[in-house]
Amino acid sequence: MHHIAVIGSGPAGYYTAEACQKIFGEAVRVDIIDRLPVPYGLIRFGVAPDHQSIKAVTKRYEAVALGTNIRFVGHVAVGQDVTIAELAALYDAVVLATGAPADRPLDIPGADLPGVIGSAALVGWYNGHPDFADLAPPLAGPGVAIIGAGNVALDVARILAKTPAEFDGSDIADHALDALARASIERITLLIRRGPHQIAMTPKELGELDHLARAQPVVDPADLPPAAADATLDPGQRKAISHVRDFARPRPPAGVTMAFDFFAQPVAIEGNGRAERIIVQRTRLDDDGQAVATGETYAVPATLVVSCIGYRTPPIDGIPYDARAGRFANHDGRIAPGLYAVGWARRGPTGTIGTNRPDGYLVAEEIAADIPANSGKIGRRGLDQILSDRGVDVVTFRDWKRIEAAEAARARHGAPREKFTSIAALMAAIGTR
DSSP: OEEEEEEOOSHHHHHHHHHHHHHHGGGEEEEEEOSSSSOOTHHHHTSOTTOHHHHTTHHHHHHHHTSTTEEEEBSOOBTTTBOHHHHHHHOSEEEEOOOOOEEOOOOSTTTTSTTEEEHHHHHHHHTTOTTTTTOOOOOOSSEEEEEOSSHHHHHHHHHHHOOGGGGTTOOOOHHHHHHHHTOOOOEEEEEOSSOGGGOOOOHHHHHHGGGOSSEEEEEOGGGSOOGGGGGGSOHHHHHHHHHHHHHTSOOOOOSEEEEEEOSEEEEEEEOSSSOOEEEEEEEEEOTTSOEEEEEEEEEEEOSEEEEOSOEEOOOOTTSOEETTTTEEOOBTTEEETTEEEOTHHHHOSOSOGGGHHHHHHHHHHHHHHHSOSOOOOOTHHHHHHHHHHTTOOOBOHHHHHHHHHHHHHTOOTTOSOOOOOSHHHHHHHHOOO
């Protein structure tokens, strides 16, 4: 029997478990270990609450989790309840599928002022993540600045701009829904360092902005490249730029203006004890398409600044780490004998949710090539003993189904669930076992 521990129950973790199940059949036991009492990681806490169709992928992960040789081991903090070294002694392979849950630092003066928030924290707040439920972002000011040129920036802008009625059918956390209903936001400025041709925003997400009840996306026509230049783009980029060009056409006034500020590089955040404005330097593109500072600066009023400039995998003591890339140091997923990384922990925060499937299969195939026929390791039996000895209250997949049912039962009308937003509440929802 082969024993594999996967640390992290998001897409990368479940795709890896699925691949191991297919490669090894009944000759494998996979334990998916997570710090939280609930599975699915990015799907539960990262995907926008109004994108329920994307969250439906959890049905596939549930099918994996219900297999006889796959086990969810929730409410277990690796590094605290059990160490990597202990897991390596018990399992034939240990796979780090921890994702990239930490914000990449915004390295400008004033980035530590109150009112400056990373996207991981804000997204976690409106998605009901226990680590961020008490965030209380400042929403009373009229101006918000969002730094970034990708879909996360669009998600944040869209969520901040929506009316309460537009969240019908979503699983946005009640505390966020209530706070957004009281918000006084009038202008959201998306600060984008380069031009429209360089954005990483996708057509679907850009198109959603045309259907907001009270918000209007706006682009300065002077920021647009010549239309003939669109021919050099791939089909997806051409669809994206068509939306951007449409935003530059005259539009009626709206309750919330969503302004795309291209060629804008933040250089400082200022305010009297808290964020009040962000200082931006105008850029231009050089011959290689890179942003070059022009020296011209201006201020954008903002009492909330959200940094959407990327994520990084938090390091783990004793695991080789690539600080520049913000991920574990590895070669095609191999970190050291018996130790692997998969998903964003392997390649950095790139690609879609589906990108993690071939990634998981790649690493599973490497494990199959490396794993000894019979190592004599005992796997989950040893882990259970360690956790029992240390008094860890482990959450099983059956326990998770109780949490899921309780969240569905307490949901507001039309919503799929109302998440418990603290570890204590999640554990209480399990009830007597």
